[in-house]
Amino acid sequence: MIHDALLIAGKDLRLELRSRVALNQVLPFALLVLVLFAFALDPDKSVLTEATPGLYWIAVLFSALLALQRSFAIESTDGNRDALRLSGLDPAGIFLGKVLAVSVQLVVLEALLGVGVVVLYTSRIDGWVLLAVTSVIATASIAAAGTLYGVVAAGLRVRETLLPLLLLPVLAPVLIGSTRAFEAALNGSPSEGWPWVGLMSIFASLYVVAGIFGFGPLLEES
Amino acid sequence: MTTQLDAATEGLDSTGSRATRVLGVLAIFGLAALALFGLVLSPPDASQGEVVRILYVHVPSATFAYIGCFLTTIGSAMFLWRGSSWWELVAYASAEIATVFTAIVLVTGMIWGRPTWGVYWVWDARLTSTSMLLLLLLGYLAVRRLPADHDVRTKRAAIIGLLLVPNVIIVRQSVQWWRTLHQKPTLLANGVGAKIEGLMLFSLFVGFIAIGLVFAWLLIHRFRLAWLEDQLDDAGLDAAIAERRAEGDVS
Amino acid sequence: MEQTSAALTSGPVVHLRGAVALLGRFPALAGVDLDIDARRIVLLRGANGAGKTTLLRTLAGLVPVAGGDAVVLGVDLVADPRPVRHRVGMLGHATGLYDELTVGDNVRFWARAAGANPTDVEQALSRLGLDGRLRSVAVGRLSAGQRRRTSLACLIARRPELWLLDEPHAGLDQEGRDLVDALVREAVSAGATVVLSSHELDRSLQLADTVVTIAGGIVRPDSILPADQIDGGAR
Numbered sequence: 001m002i003h004d005a006l007l008i009a010g011k012d013l014r015l016e017l018r019s020r021v022a023l024n025q026v027l028p029f030a031l032l033v034l035v036l037f038a039f040a041l042d043p044d045k046s047v048l049t050e051a052t053p054g055l056y057w058i059a060v061l062f063s064a065l066l067a068l069q070r071s072f073a074i075e076s077t078d079g080n081r082d083a084l085r086l087s088g089l090d091p092a093g094i095f096l097g098k099v100l101a102v103s104v105q106l107v108v109l110e111a112l113l114g115v116g117v118v119v120l121y122t123s124r125i126d127g128w129v130l131l132a133v134t135s136v137i138a139t140a141s142i143a144a145a146g147t148l149y150g151v152v153a154a155g156l157r158v159r160e161t162l163l164p165l166l167l168l169p170v171l172a173p174v175l176i177g178s179t180r181a182f183e184a185a186l187n188g189s190p191s192e193g194w195p196w197v198g199l200m201s202i203f204a205s206l207y208v209v210a211g212i213f214g215f216g217p218l219l220e221e222s
Numbered sequence: 223m224t225t226q227l228d229a230a231t232e233g234l235d236s237t238g239s240r241a242t243r244v245l246g247v248l249a250i251f252g253l254a255a256l257a258l259f260g261l262v263l264s265p266p267d268a269s270q271g272e273v274v275r276i277l278y279v280h281v282p283s284a285t286f287a288y289i290g291c292f293l294t295t296i297g298s299a300m301f302l303w304r305g306s307s308w309w310e311l312v313a314y315a316s317a318e319i320a321t322v323f324t325a326i327v328l329v330t331g332m333i334w335g336r337p338t339w340g341v342y343w344v345w346d347a348r349l350t351s352t353s354m355l356l357l358l359l360l361g362y363l364a365v366r367r368l369p370a371d372h373d374v375r376t377k378r379a380a381i382i383g384l385l386l387v388p389n390v391i392i393v394r395q396s397v398q399w400w401r402t403l404h405q406k407p408t409l410l411a412n413g414v415g416a417k418i419e420g421l422m423l424f425s426l427f428v429g430f431i432a433i434g435l436v437f438a439w440l441l442i443h444r445f446r447l448a449w450l451e452d453q454l455d456d457a458g459l460d461a462a463i464a465e466r467r468a469e470g471d472v473s
Numbered sequence: 474m475e476q477t478s479a480a481l482t483s484g485p486v487v488h489l490r491g492a493v494a495l496l497g498r499f500p501a502l503a504g505v506d507l508d509i510d511a512r513r514i515v516l517l518r519g520a521n522g523a524g525k526t527t528l529l530r531t532l533a534g535l536v537p538v539a540g541g542d543a544v545v546l547g548v549d550l551v552a553d554p555r556p557v558r559h560r561v562g563m564l565g566h567a568t569g570l571y572d573e574l575t576v577g578d579n580v581r582f583w584a585r586a587a588g589a590n591p592t593d594v595e596q597a598l599s600r601l602g603l604d605g606r607l608r609s610v611a612v613g614r615l616s617a618g619q620r621r622r623t624s625l626a627c628l629i630a631r632r633p634e635l636w637l638l639d640e641p642h643a644g645l646d647q648e649g650r651d652l653v654d655a656l657v658r659e660a661v662s663a664g665a666t667v668v669l670s671s672h673e674l675d676r677s678l679q680l681a682d683t684v685v686t687i688a689g690g691i692v693r694p695d696s697i698l699p700a701d702q703i704d705g706g707a708r
Contacts, residue, residue: 004586011574011582018611019573079567082535087586088559152378156370165364166382169357170389173396180400195399203392206385214381217302371497455498463493466503469689 001093008089008097012071013104021070022105030063030109034116048121053182056117057175061142063109064102065164068146071102072154081155084219091216095147099211102143110135127185130193134185137200138178144207145170151218174200237446245439252432259425267422273337278425280330282433283323284352289437290320291355291386294362298383301376307452310376313383314366315444319437321359327352347401351394358389372455484547486511486635486666487532491541494531501527503690504541507697509668512661516681516700517670524690525670526565529637532668534558546634559587562633564641568624572613576603576623579612584630597630601652617644629656636660638669642676654680678703
């Protein structure tokens with residue numbers, strides 16, 4: 001399962017290196033969202049600085065939707081589902097590989113977006129440990145739930161509209177949790193943030209387990 | 223074609239039966255009793271006044287919406303585990319009715335909130351998580367009703383149905399923390415949690431019975447309708463195979 | 474893998490009795506009876522929509538068998554078709570290749586997924602003439618014939634026991650077609666079994682030893698003939 005996961009993740013990341021869709025399209029989109037928030041909210045009244053955690057995670061969430069759509073678009077060529085089923089790859093491995101590849105891309109995106117909010121919103125960064133752990137857990141949650149719901153929507157004509165409808169309500173706890181944890185870190189009271197990290201860990205575990213068992217049946221339908 | 227249709231639906235030409243008719247009549251009497259107790263016989267609340275009456279519908283609806291969600295998750299699990307299409311239909315029917323009940327909960331909650339809080343909507347933990355529940359249910363129904371193969375729809379919807387209750391629990395938990403970190407849940411104190419007794423408690427009890435009967439009646443009919451739809455799809459199979467084989471004889 | 478070759482020698486590679494396969498609600502296979510022994514090359518004939526592609530996909534374990542008996546490579550497809558999948562090689566109309574990856578990346582990925590080692594990959598690439606400049610070209614930029622060669626390279630790197638080829642000659646030049654025939658003969662002499670569908674009867678009849686005609690989703694016992702009889706009758 002781990003071997004298959006690494007093979008799939010390696011393939012997806014190699015494909016990203018060759019096509020640079022995440023780099024050339026998703027990252028600029030995320031930065032664009034940051035700028036749009038500045039247009040919508042008054043940049044002089046320090047609203048942006050105060051609301052940085054929430055705005056940051058909204059930008060991450062929207063970018064994650066694009067990254068997930070992309071992750072399944074590359075598997076949507078004719079005959080790809082057949083090829084995957086014939087490949088002998090473990091479905092659980094395929095799921096974990098896709099989660100891993102999306103996570104790696106999101107972590108890179110989050111780091112660059114972090115630089116973006118510091119520069120654009122003049123936010124001050126504090127509580128590094130909590131920020132880093134929150135990012136990792138939240139990213140794993142988004143990638144795991146996103147990949148599971150991504151395959152539910154995959155291969156359908158309505159997939160672009162269906163995925164946000166399915167995924168965003170489910171990710172509400174992750175948005176709340178990551179935002180509160182970031183607020184706690186930036187306000188210098190990290191102890192308030194850790195329970196949220198705990199809640200998101202439960203969420204991530206739930207979806208990793210669901211994906212490991214659910215991916216096989218979803219791949220099976222012809 | 224008509225003969226096969228008849229054969230498939232033989233013994234069950236409608237979604238009604240004697241049992242469901244009795245159930246339906248009981249549900250009507252239950253609702254009449256609820257109206258009588260809720261609107262006429264029970265006294266206005268000391269602090270909430272007349273507004274309290276809406277809770278006799280609101281609270282039982284919420285309970286049965288949750289029961290519908292549990293049935294959806296259990297049905298989806300049984301379908302994925304055992305391949306039981308009976309349970310799949312239970313999950314689907316429950317999800318649809320849970321959606322209706324959740325919508326009733328939200329609407330009655332907002333109508334109740336307006337005189338109580340002065341606004342239709344507050345970011346109260348229950349209200350927020352109920353609205354998220356409605357969106358989760360709509361997501362399930364969107365997948366279950368996809369214009370795609372039956373197998374595709376049911377399997378994909380079952381995965382979402384399986385995760386429905388875990389999702390609701392996590393969403394509720396997160397929303398509760400989210401609201402209580404910033405303000406004490408004072409709104410809840412004079413809401414449903416307040417102590418009720420006597421005729422008011424009995425009215426609420428009548429509400430549970432009446433809404434429960436309506437829920438059961440709707441669920442049985444919705445299930446049978448979905449089952450008939452499936453039968454209709456299956457009815458053509460033998461004929462289709464014969465037709466297909468005949469193609470070979472001609473050529 | 475050792476057990477599987479034992480199972481292979483014990484009975485026919487393909488054994489179908491009244492096999493029914495549904496595409497949605499449509500019975501694409503409406504009761505197929507077919508036995509194929511090891512090391513055979515079987516040509517499937519039939520009009521468009523007769524069920525050739527569905528039969529090949531059913532043998533690959535991709536379409537569930539809804540009725541009848543079906544055993545392929547000793548695996549009961551009715552019970553669970555999954556164990557047969559990594560042992561067959563399927564070449565269909567759709568390639569399943571990743572357009573943005575190079576030829577080398579694609580072959581390496583699909584071969585490694587099936588557990589092949591790097592030398593198998595190199596041999597497959599050079600056998601198909603893809604070890605030169607084409608190796609580092611993205612699949613999206615290839616012609617239809619070059620894509621087909623890439624798919625074939627993926628297939629032979631997997632060393633399948635049963636080859637299922639849907640129109641393998643389509644879109645290939647003369648040299649490519651000769652290469653397909655040579656690969657098929659090599660595979661059979663190495664112990665594999667081949668089922669192919671083709672509209673190019675002349676070429677396929679020279680390759681195949683058995684011809685199966687499928688019509689209306691069924692195969693009749695009298696429609697399974699040795700290839701030389703068909704050859705004589707057609708001319």
